Amino acid sequence: MIDIKISKHLQGSLSNIEMNVELVIKEHDFVALTGQSGSGKTTLLRILAGLEEAVGTVTVDDELWLAPKKSLPPQQRGIGLVFQDYALFDNMSVEQNLLYANKDKALSRHLLEMTELTGLKERLPRTLSGGQKQRVSLCRALMRRPRLLLMDEPLSALDPQMRTKLQHDILTLHKEFGTTTIMVSHDPSEIYRLASRVIVLDHGKIVQDGSPKDVLLKTQGSQKFSLTGELLDIIKADVIHIAVVAIGQQIVEVVLDEAEAATFKIGERVQVSTKAFSPSLSRLAP
Amino acid sequence: MNHITATVTAIESMDDLTIVSFEAEGQTMRMMGLGLTLPIVVGSPVTLAAKASNIALAKDLKGELSTSNQLECVIESINNGQLLSSIKLRFGDALLESITTRTSALRMGLKAGDVVTTLIKASELSIIKVNG
Structure with missing residues (x-):
């Protein structure tokens, strides 16, 4: 000891x-x-x-x-x-x-x-x-x-x-x-x-x-799939908004509703999270 | 993101899996999750969250559905886009939003004042905050 x-x-x-x-x-x-x-x-x-x-x-x-x-x-x-x-x-x-x-x-x-x-x-x-x-x-x-x-x-x-x-x-x-x-x-x-x-x-x-x-394990409330990134853009598409977020070397998109979209600023650090039940895994081609 | 204020009424755990039941506006709700890392007990006040795109609507619902959360709501307003519709729903103090295809909204003949059942799967409901 x-x-x-x-x-x-x-x-x-x-x-x-x-x-x-x-x-x-x-x-x-x-x-x-x-x-x-x-x-x-x-x-x-x-x-x-x-x-x-x-x-x-x-x-x-x-x-x-x-x-x-x-x-x-x-x-x-x-x-x-x-x-x-x-x-x-x-x-x-x-x-x-x-x-x-x-x-x-x-x-x-x-x-x-x-x-x-x-x-x-x-x-x-x-x-x-x-x-x-x-x-x-x-x-x-x-x-x-x-x-x-x-x-x-x-x-x-x-x-x-x-x-x-x-x-x-x-x-x-x-x-x-x-x-x-x-x-x-x-x-x-x-x-x-x-x-x-x-x-x-x-x-x-x-x-x-x-x-x-x-x-x-980074969590957001009961959400177990959580990553930190930078909000690059919010694009309006029909009645929804699409947030573009850089996470590490990758870019991901997250759908936001109108009220949510109004609460974010471009350039902010954000947490992208979802339930562990939602994402899918697939093997990368070698 | 839709927020609903609720109270924990039951917690069932097995291995790394948990089912939490809630009471919200006199209705029962249920969430499935992995290991419980939040400090909740029966009676804890919590804020639940569900994405607008994960909320489905039903009118004159009959028969059995596996969906755990079936909440009676009243449509407050509808914003029909070219492809999608955003439907605002009154659930007690909470104003919820559902995103559906415009085709579905038109097929169902949805209009303000309609009573509808909102459907949220237990796997798509989250606790976003423990209150108090």
Whole structure:
């Protein structure tokens, strides 16, 4: 169990933030940390890793990592770290990168096999693709069999296909190694697939904490199909009106009655919602 | 969007599915929904919503219909377009709107003052707000 009670003064680009986090994380849990940039996600991760100072306590089982006048050095904390930018040693082969963390050759063989990297073990990192590099980082992070695996947007630099592959690897390794994992992520599909708990930070405080479905599902009253977009246009058609709304990379149309149409302004942020019973799904052509 | 003020009279849940019953203007209404995430209990005052294009009308209705919500309304006004008709309906304090094809409105001979039954499927009715 990880018991976190910390506070820290953060200097933001626009205003200063008082970070205040009280959090208990169960062993073997997979927690996603999400929130706007500047909300304190990465800072929290770095405090847990011992890379940044904070006031308060961090207790992992009965080990004190942070307490008044005490901060256990990062290398003694039993953590594995994975960042977006891989942070591999460029002058070492894939295998040497792993063995640098821990000399256990059998474990390095096992990890490379699990992530289908065995054939690349002699290669230098710069000859690898982004996805391969990130798999090496993940393996290296697990070489010390960490109790706590900390990942900061590990897949955000990868293309969607590689993300899906690595999500699978992350989940397999999380289960096999029985680590407790905390991952910073902005991607709802990634969070839904991997995490059992989502914590949303805003201005250094926890504003939501729950299952991925409860936290991520946007609802409007009892309507479970709800998306946010920008109102581009309202076109009158006979006795009805058609609202044109941009949602992400797509444009959708919504029929409005006359009274409704009069209440909106072009350019407004709007929520498009309907009952979960109404939309249809169909497979996209490959 | 049509809004109707109602009171919750029953909540039935099973797995991730819920049927909520309401009383509105002395008539019974019913909504089907997925898992209930709203803070409602029997007696909660709510605002219900249904799109104008999801409201059908019937005149001199006989026989059985599967539609859960069959509300007696009085036509206040009709705006016939070239293809569609917008029909404003009085339901107690609420003014509802139904959008139908102009052909249907003419075939039914709808006119202001007519008593009609508005039909809303339980799957097309939403709770848009919990009041009070």
